[in-house]
Amino acid sequence: MSNFTIGIGDLKVCRVPDVLVTYALGSCVGICLLDSTAKVGGLSHIMLPDSTAGVNGASAPMRFADTAIPLLIREMEKLGASRGRLRAKIAGGATMFAIANDKFNIGDRNVAKVKEMLAKERIPILAEDTGADYGRTLFFYPETGVMEIRAATRGTKML
C-alpha cells in the first residue's frame, strides 16, 4: 500500500488499497472520486474555478475546476473506472481571511464550480465538508470510500 501526495494544482489516481493525501487545503477544493467496483480512486486539488478567466489556463489544466475534473475522470478511466459508477466527496473552499468586500471570494466560487462540473458529468456528491474559515488536510481511502478531514483547530472527521 502506498500513500500518494497531491500538491496544489495537481491530481493523481490510484488503485485500492493505496491512499491519496492532500495537505492544507485553504480556498482550494479537493475532489475525491471513486469507482468502488473497479476499485479505482482519484483526487484532484484545484486552485481556481475557471481556466478561461486566466492567461495561463491552457498550460495548467490541473489547476482549474473546469479542466481538472474531466482530466481526473479520463485518468481514472485509463485504470478501468467507468464514468457512470463514479461517486464524489469534496472538501475545502474555505475563506481563510475575513476581508471586508472580498471581491475575490475564491473559496465559494471554487465550490460552486466544482459542483457545477460534477453535475454536468452526472457524478453524485455523497459527502462534503466545504466553506467556513479553516484549513483542511484530506486523506482519501478508496478501499473504504472514506474521506478523512483533519483541521488544525477543529479536530478530525470521517465522511
Add this chain to the structure above:
Amino acid sequence: MIRNYEDLSPTAIDCLKEIGNIGSGSAANSLSQMLGKSVAMRVPTVSVLDYQHVIEEMGGPEKVITGILVHLNGDIQGMIMFLLEDSFAQVVLSTFLGKEDVCVVKLDETDFSAIKEMGNIMAGSYLQAIGTLTGLTIDMSVPAMTVDMMGAIMSVPIVEYSEIGDKVLFINDGFVIDGVNIKSNIILIPDMKSLYILMKKLGVAEDE
C-alpha cells in the same frame, strides 16, 4: 521590463533586502514601544523563492502559524503577509495579558485581538518605513488575521497571484525579546508594475 520575480537582477535583490531591513527595523521599534521591552532585530535575509520552498522553509504545510494579511493600494498594489511563529503570540500574550503556555489553536477572542493589534502595528510601521524611503504612497487595507495550517494560509497568495508565477519575495527576519528568538517571515507580493515603480524610485530599474 521585469515580468516576474526571476527576472530581478542581483542589484534589485540587494535593494529589496535593504527595504526589508528598513521595514523590519521600523517594525522592531514599534514592537519595542508597545511591549515596553527592548527588541533586538536580526538582519533579515531576502530571497526569491517558490511557494513550495517557503512552506518547507517554515516547517511544512501542516505547521500551525499566525498569518496576518494586508492588501496594498495606492502607488504600490499587491499583498504583504506576515507569518509569525508561536513565540510571537506567547510574548504578546504574556506581556499584555499575563498568560503563559499559550496554545495558538485555542486562542480566545481577547487573545486574538491582542495579537492582531500587534500585527497591525508592525505591518503599519513596516509599510510606513518603505513609503518614507521611496516617497511612495502606500495605503494598506485593514489587516486580517488567522491561525491555521501554513499551507492553507499560503494558498491565499498562491491563488490570488497565480498569474504572476510561483515565486515570491521571502523576507526571513526575526526579533529577540527577553532573550527569546522570535522568527517572523514576511511574504511581499507587489504586482509587477508596482515592483517596477519601486525599483525605479530606488534607482535600480532596468531598461524597459
